[in-house]
Amino acid sequence: MSEATPTALVTEYTNTTQRLRTILLQGLAETFGGLGSWHAHDVDVFLEQALPVVSAAHGAMATLTDAYLAQLIADQLGLVPAPLGVEAIPAPRGIPVEETYRRPFVQVWAELAQGRPLSEAVQAGQVRLASIAATDLQLVRTHTTRDVLAEDERVVGYARVPKGGETCALCLIASTQTYRKKDLMPIHPGCDCGVRPLTEETGPDEDLLDAVHEAIGRDLGPDFQDYAGTDYRNFMVVQEHGELGPVLAVRGEHFTGPTDLS
Template sequence: MATPTELGRARYSQVTSTIRAIVERIQQIWRGLSAAGVEEDLLGDAGAGIVTAVAEGQLTVAAAAQAYIAAQMAAQGGSAFAEASLVAAAFAGIAPDGGPLETLLYLPAIGVRQRLAAGLTPDEAMLGGLADMARYASTAVADAARSADQVAMAANPSCVAYVRVVQLPACARCIVLSGQMYSRSEGFLRHPNCDCQTLPLREREWPGVPTPRQLVGRMSEREQRRVFTVAGARAIGDGADVGQVVNARRGMSTAHVFGRDVQATTEGTTRRGVYGRRLRRAGGEFARVPGQRYARATTPRLMPEEIFRIADDRAEELRLLRRYGYIV
């Protein structure tokens, strides 16, 4: 049987390989676009192709989450049994901030226009737009994987916590959080393009995950200077605490939506959506917002992170996850 560390590496490899394949597909589509027409193109077939590729990637990594958590619990001597089944489709088509994926993946077109206005050449503007698109797509898929993993943890009564696993190369903000243990329902701190992962735990025990100091020891002097700055690397080398050198939370968030306290999404809230179908059977109300094609539920659909934050206990978590269509 594979060890928890080996299972974690396999999960990391699955997510990162899915992201690489999506970025390659985006690059193929992007080659056929021009700076002059990129905004129109991303509203048309090219944009639809990119959105489809990213949504399919989100579905792929989410669909593997429950099997991964079950394998982890079994490897740690627990039960692979889950009290509910994860709905992988509930994690596809949603941006990390809870908004529509289409909106997020249109932003690179705006970036291209801004670069042109700043005096960059069309080729330079398009190269920057491609970098933006790759970053947004990668973040959306990685977030879907982590979110699905946490929901699968909630569905498995054996899982009580998770530990943050950092893979090099990594930024300073992530390095100082390596090996930190959290309650399985605690939000995962991340930044755009973050590829850190959660290692689910059956019991509150410290696994063989490298500490920040150990990660720094594996880095070359050049890499340390790049990540921590020259002065920061020197301070760490002189014995300074890594966490004191780096502001661990700067740039991190738990995916708040438009600065509001409640983390919600409009995805899946039409009558045919994952949440909408369930709400319709329960007699819920729908209304059409001016400018939108379909009527949407008048009751917001909470994101998994918000459910974990407000639920008083595990029974309440499962009830809300079912209500909002993440598990059945």
């Protein structure tokens, strides 16, 4: 990544990681959609073609995130950037990636069992695949961030940067507070937020409250806007997901079964 101001670095990193995500999802969609059939014996064919692409994208995300954090930390301290050279976590969910990327086929088979046409079943499988790939890429980002920041004694914590392409109300609410550097950033399926390392203690970012209020009405409904004048974080909770780790949710939401493991 190039030398630039902190704001420009955030923008450059955001744009680069968005392009990486887009390329990955497009490539996987083409591979899955081009199989021609989606029987059990097609799973291995897909995995052989898809997993090297997934691995390369994960490696690129780890390298980009490592360099980005090093530059921001160096900028705050007036030093020369020193990336750690970390590698991507091999199994972001703690299970073999082969198991995760079988799930789009399971989705297709489940749709067919319910009487859906093949075209609709395959489309449902592609949606599941995109969700899995995007979430795994974000997990690589959050794990890399935690590993890098935990190694730097000069860093006291981090703030969420909701500059991705799918910034939702929950991400905006979460971005008004700061986090301990050893805590994994809570995500949600489709989340693409970044982080900003902090070398000194700061308070919550109250400048985002207008954007938060608007996003709550858009994403959660007008009833939630009745919380105006209160702390919106009262109805935002962090739940522990069996595979994804900490996940943002609205109070009262729960994970109920395998279909939640996007």
